[in-house]
Amino acid sequence: MEDYIEGALAAGHIRPSTPPAAAGFFFIEKKDGGLRPCIDYRGLNAITVRYPYPLPLVPAVLEQLRGARVFTKLDLRSAYNLVRIRKGDEWKTAFHTTHGHYEYCVMPFGLTNAPAVFQALINGVFRDLLGRDVIAYIDDILVYSTSMEEHVCQVREVLARLQRFHLFVKLEKCEFHRTTVTFLGYVISPRGVEMDTNKVRAVSEWPAPATIKELQRFLGFANFYRRFIRSYSSVAAPLTSLLRGKPKKLNWTGQARAAFQRLKDCFTTAPILCHPDPDKPFVVEVDASSSGLGAVLSQRHGNPGKVHPCAFYSRKLTAAEVNYDVGNRELLAIKAALDVWRHWLEGARHPFQVLTDHRNLEYLRGAKRLNPRQARWALFFTRLQFTVSYRPGSKNGKAVRGGWRPWTTRAHPSGYRSAGSGPVGPTGRDSAGPRRGTASR
Incomplete structure (x- = not known):
């Protein structure tokens, strides 16, 4: 503690204080074995007005890496300490130690708005590079490129930008010009994310x-x-x-x-998730059981095309959804999957295919009567271009496996039967699901 206090005073990060209130001070161990100072700011955070700046959704930003072959990972040194506390507010960050009271002149760890404030800063630094060459999550930066020649130029541009804004990297935690890199808890490579x-x-x-x-x-x-x-x-x-x-x-x-x-x-045994490619058609496999629903977003790669998963999705049914009949649970699974992946599926270049083991859903576009819930879902479906195809439950192995048997139908020799090439919409049978008593278990 004495070493930290002396170093922080010399660097101008803290100064002696006589505050009306102060928080506790302690250390936590870092991954590299060092110690990170932490202040118990729970009381201050409870009365702080939140700064509504969003942090990136990690799975979403990793989808930008399609086609990338070379990666560089950068880690900023003492990132939060690079931001000054607004003049007059320093006393709010006061903390006490056995050697006296001090307050921060720079942003410390533990403040509720610290991540959002720094994310806004780093986004401003790389605004024109984000989504093109750079992913920035607070103080973790990933530079990605399709070739080594291009990558060298991009890394130099990023380092020059950091120098211009007086941001410094921690060299021992950086990795340069790699084909595989660990970033934000994921292993990233040209093959995909694992x-x-x-x-x-x-x-x-x-x-x-x-x-x-x-x-x-x-x-x-x-x-x-x-x-x-x-x-x-x-x-x-x-x-x-x-x-x-x-x-x-x-x-x-x-x-x-x-x-x-x-x-x-x-x-x-978890697979590698491939980077979604908007130039290839998607396949969505869905299934539902008496307790949950699940789906797989896939694409075909190679010649002949082999289906590779891009993402999995599953959730439990709510108390109300448990009471849905089988057809409506399957329809709910389709709606939930298309909703969570709509950023890829809405406006896709190719119509995509939905595979389900409930045959009656093939005739959804011919439904003449829909209940209010089905009508809302059907309205959502009109935003997307897809076909529904039947595939028996025995072949629909990637999605959720429930405790119920599929409706007894005669399977198509190819394993599934296409419902047509047009977009799915609210035109077809009486309802999206079977009537009670019309199917055998």
Whole structure:
């Protein structure tokens, strides 16, 4: 603590203070073994007006990397300390130590608005490069290019821009001109995006939780990578159900133990997610069960074309959605999947295909009568150009697997039957789902 105080005073980051209030001071360990100073600003944060500047959505920004072959990762040194506190507000950052009271002249870690403020700063620095050559998430910067020659020029431009704005990188944490790089918890390469092997190892070696807090910690860690796990919500359902009602004690059952092991196994077998290519048509596979729904966004690559996943999506059904009949649950799965991936599917260059194991949905465009909920969904569908094709549940293995059997229909020899080439809309049968009693189980 003495070394930090002396260094911060010499650098002009802090100064002695006589404030009316002060926060506690402590250190936390960093990944590289060093110590990061932290101040307990919970009281100050509780009365702070939030700065409404959005942080980038990491999965969304990683989709920009299609076609990139070379990467450079930069990490800024003491990034927050590069921003000055507004004059007159320094006393609000006061903290106390055994050696006296001090206040920050620069932005410290722990302030609720610090991430948003710095993100606004870094976006201003790279405004014309974001989405083209650069991804910037607070103090982590990724430069990406399609060729080495182009990459060298882009890295020089980024470093010159940082120098111009008096921002400095931490050389020991930077990686230059790599074909594979770990960035924001993901391993990025020309093939696509995959999970960090160190984090996968941590999950595979995770001991069975003994308390509610330990289970919450495991699920929070696993949830970060849920987009890589097929039917994540269904696999994790026995574990999340243990947290329902805010229990005081963990009831670790045999079902929970099996789900815990299955979820760990899913991490070790998760696929590489390909970068979506707008020049290729998409395929959306959906399925629904009595407790959840799931979907896979895929594209064909190579010659002959082989289907590769771009993203997985799953969630549990709400209390109201559990009461939907099978047809409406399948229709809900389509609506939910198209909504979450609409930034790729809406305005796609090619009509995309939706695969479902519920045959009646093929005739959705011929529906003459829709209930209000189906009508709302049908209105959303008119924004998209796609066809619905039937594929038996036995061949629809990538999406959610439920505890119910598919409706008994005769499968097409090719594995699915096309519903037509036109856009799906609210014109077809009486309803999107079957009437009760009209299908056998």
